[in-house]
Amino acid sequence: MQQPKRGTPDFILLTLTVLLTGFGVLMVFSASSASASLKYDDALYFTKRQLLFAAAGLTAMLVLMNVPFQKWKKWFVPCFFLVVIMLVFVLFREPIKGARSWIQVGPFGVQPSEFAKLGVILYLAALIHRKGEKIRDFKTGLVPVMIIVGFTAGLILLQPDYGTAMVLVLTAAITIVAGGANLKHLFVLGTTFAVSIALTVWAYTMMTGEEGWGHRMDRFTAYLNPWADPTDTGYHIIQSLYAFGHGGLTGAGFGQGIQKLHYLPEAHNDFIFPIIGEEFGFIGSTLFLLCYLALIWRILLAGLRSTDTFGTLVAAGVAGMIAVQAMINIGGVTNTIPLTGVTLPLISYGGSSLLSTLAAIGIVLSISRENNRIKQT
Numbered sequence: 001m002q003q004p005k006r007g008t009p010d011f012i013l014l015t016l017t018v019l020l021t022g023f024g025v026l027m028v029f030s031a032s033s034a035s036a037s038l039k040y041d042d043a044l045y046f047t048k049r050q051l052l053f054a055a056a057g058l059t060a061m062l063v064l065m066n067v068p069f070q071k072w073k074k075w076f077v078p079c080f081f082l083v084v085i086m087l088v089f090v091l092f093r094e095p096i097k098g099a100r101s102w103i104q105v106g107p108f109g110v111q112p113s114e115f116a117k118l119g120v121i122l123y124l125a126a127l128i129h130r131k132g133e134k135i136r137d138f139k140t141g142l143v144p145v146m147i148i149v150g151f152t153a154g155l156i157l158l159q160p161d162y163g164t165a166m167v168l169v170l171t172a173a174i175t176i177v178a179g180g181a182n183l184k185h186l187f188v189l190g191t192t193f194a195v196s197i198a199l200t201v202w203a204y205t206m207m208t209g210e211e212g213w214g215h216r217m218d219r220f221t222a223y224l225n226p227w228a229d230p231t232d233t234g235y236h237i238i239q240s241l242y243a244f245g246h247g248g249l250t251g252a253g254f255g256q257g258i259q260k261l262h263y264l265p266e267a268h269n270d271f272i273f274p275i276i277g278e279e280f281g282f283i284g285s286t287l288f289l290l291c292y293l294a295l296i297w298r299i300l301l302a303g304l305r306s307t308d309t310f311g312t313l314v315a316a317g318v319a320g321m322i323a324v325q326a327m328i329n330i331g332g333v334t335n336t337i338p339l340t341g342v343t344l345p346l347i348s349y350g351g352s353s354l355l356s357t358l359a360a361i362g363i364v365l366s367i368s369r370e371n372n373r374i375k376q377t
Helices: 011-040 045-065 069-090 112-136 138-157 162-178 183-208 213-224 235-247 272-305 309-333 351-376
Strands: 103-105 108-110
Touching: 011 045, 011 272, 011 351, 045 351, 069 103, 069 112, 069 138, 069 309, 069 351, 108 351, 112 138, 112 162, 112 309, 112 351, 138 162, 138 183, 162 183, 162 309, 235 272, 272 309, 272 351, 309 351
Parallel strands: none
Antiparallel strands: 103 108
């Protein structure tokens, strides 16, 4: 009997990804239609762009799903250097809203830092796979890996984009821990790294006078007591909490939210989860989060089932990337942690975030195909 050449992908993971992407487009429409009508005289302005991003991202996912994931063991170096080149190039661009985070490609903007997260995951997974047990050695194992992470995070901090840098570092830490690094070594090096970054950011903003450190402190004080300055530093958090309060148990209904009507700025971006809470209530938000957890679990399961260490580490990194970013976003808008400007993966408006996330899931689906091929033999 002839054995199958390729296995089938994880259908549950594939379905959850498509459903969440579709739900994200619907929520972008609901959250942005009022502001888009006012700003662009087109209620579907952001929705049409998000649909285009979703179509491109799902296409990329399907393509990568059919590329054997082992090929990334050879391609990770050029991919990483391409990301580094884009991160350096963007620093010489004119600032947009105080940050040099975008490369303009026609009518669209590309955010290299979003793709840097996937680039670092592939680089670390390949490097740790090659090192094997040597990763537990401090000098020859962990330090070279952390240099790669620190260098990439430093380029992102220079934009400045503190939220994405935080997601990248935490995602890298999850990948490194999954690779078997000594936790004591990682804690010491991680603490030193965090203190060094904080001092560097403080020194940089003090010398250049650019917005940064003071803005971070404003967000921290707003986290402690947003009602101390309800019209300025605490405004976003207060409006976000109002949205959850208005949603109650069952929600106001799809499209019936009030906070998106010019009360909560940029509701289709970082603050899209409060709109979900307002329109679908506690029950709807809980179901949404359960779908999110199921997505992350299926990604982890693909890694756990992989017989290739590289595949295991890539899946762990992708699951960590999505989970960390979601927790930072949701924690910020619910005032559980200080607010940090990161998108909600697959849901928030943004082409670079959606493309990079779907591409990452495409690689995980390729891993699941190999797992099923081995299972069928």
